[in-house]
Amino acid sequence: MENKSTRSLYMIPYVIWIAFFVIAPILLVLYYSFQDLNGNFSLTNYQNFFTPIYLEMTLSSFWYAFLITLVTLLFAYPTAYLLTKLKHKQLWLLLIIVPSWINLLLKAYAFLGIFGTYGMANKLLEAIGMGSKQLLFTDFSFVFVAVYIFIPFMILPIFNSLDKLNATYLDAANDLGASRWTTFRRIVFPLTIDGVKAGCQITFIPALSLFMLTRLIAGSQVITLGTAIEQQFLVTQDWGMGSTIAVFLIIFMFIVMFATGTKRRRARG
Template sequence: MKKATFLPYLIWMIMFIVIPLILVLFYAFTVSTPEGYKLSLDNFKRFFEPVYLKVILRSLGLALVSTLICLVLGYPVAMIMAGNTFSRRDVLMLLFVVPMWMNFLLRTYAWLAILERNGILNIALSWLKLPSVNILYTNAAVVLGMVYNFLPFMVLPIYSVLRKIDKGVIEAAHDLGANPVGVFTKVILPLSVPGIVSGVTMVFMPALTTFIISRLLGGGQFTLIGNLIEQQFLVVGDWGFGSAISVIMIVFILLSMGIMSFFEDADKEKTLW
């Protein structure tokens, strides 16, 4: 049992993970000239053209808004679930994650039937004698899709952190005269920061990189960074620019990972990179 049995794995990962990433870097930092590939930052320069800057700002904005909404909606859920309101907590938590196991694409698609002009939402609104709304193919629909898809990613880490809080600490705060608001802001909230940070990154990252939600619910052409990357590779065929955007995306992800790992309690097996 002392043999290095991870060798096939190592070779596989180098071939299909490391080398492809090096290729992405290669295409991002070179331009093709008649004399062959030349080292250049031109691909990154293009990113600062107003058209593309707008895309990245919109992506960051929508991801941020969705993350905030998830936090506001999700924190109370996590808190209630972690408390003793419900008796079968485990079953409830399982029910909470079951929708996530439906294909991501199909979950997003489901909203089409609800949001479209003759969809359920407008039928319900007309029953209530309310004016109909048309939010499909707008930013609002994209945010809705993101919140719907990523809400569990916010709730789960916060829930698991809240569950681990020593009940004695909370009782002690009560005993020492803190009112419920004080207990929450001075004890529970600070103790749940690792969960919040983890939840925020786990919503923010996929929200930033998605291209399905924006394509299906947002309608228009390359709305978000993800769509831009897809376009460059599958439609325009500009690998250099596409790779450069991917590199920028990876940098964003690494940054948020770095922030998160700062808060994470030291898990020995997890090495940071």
């Protein structure tokens, strides 16, 4: 009995936190989303959302978030795999995580310098004979910087699941004559899929609402739902429309979470 009451005692901070900082704000956003410019209850904001402008914006947000997640995954999985094979793997892992301790804004400004016309990246391109290119304010630089920022968050869960992988399975596969590719496809990848899903979630969801990078690195030529929310609140001061976009963003996030959610049916080996 006592065990149960102490447990509910421990629940109090959690419940308070969830109520004030998760549920209450979402309810407020919902409430505002049903208000038009004059503060009357209406559905106009939702009607507005289904006009070409916002649909196109949603599509482009999803496209860029998808691209960023895909590229991040392509770099993160081999890196995580390599890390598990190294001698001082915790140290190497730490070195990958350290840059994520630096403020995002500082990193973005650093890239303004690196990718600039007279920046380091262009000097390098010239040195290898490719000539200087316009790097800043392109889709390439936007995806590059976003991938750079998200990569530690993708590596971490994949590394954990790879590290926990039981090596005897690989030996068994080998003994039974599976090629390396088959082993990876049939054994390693399925057993680490939870890590991949967690990494994709942690990348895709924030990537949907990136807004600072869209201005600093993409020169405002990439518009995400996050940018639109910022403009509605700060420039137009249409809190209703801003909230409506936020509501859709929340819905999209739940869909993504649901689609990539881990089903805990099997007992973990």
